[in-house]
Amino acid sequence: MTHIITEICLRDGGCAEVCPVECIIPGKPQEEWPLYYIDRDTCIDCGACVPECPWEAIFPEEDVPSDYVGKGTITVHGSVLPQRINKPQGTPGFDQVYDGTNGRGEAVHLEGTRILKKGEVVDLTPGTALNDAFFQEGPGYSAKD
């Protein structure tokens, strides 16, 4: 089994810092691959990444929710921020910009987001196929360079 980073990821990056097998890769180009992605062939399913994500975006594969209920706001590094869904730039309906900082204080700029309202129900399972596409069709580990 593996863990999956879902589309409520806003590239905090704390997950990649703690992964003991370095199998979490920041997507690049960011416009096309806006999340961080987990290589399922290397993931040892340890769960260390889960508590490091302030956006609570990481789930064991078998628990990725098809009926995720939006929280409205999430406290991220001491700031209360609107929760968002993050898609590739140009995805219809996802045209809001997110400007923030990640866990290392680096700027994060995303242009394919929208706010996830409190109580709104969304399917996060498509993130699993997108994760696999990143390694099979996208840049995979070469995005680290």
Ligand code: SF4
């Ligand atoms: Fe890395 Fe463990 Fe998270 Fe898998 S579950 S991505 S091995 S930190």
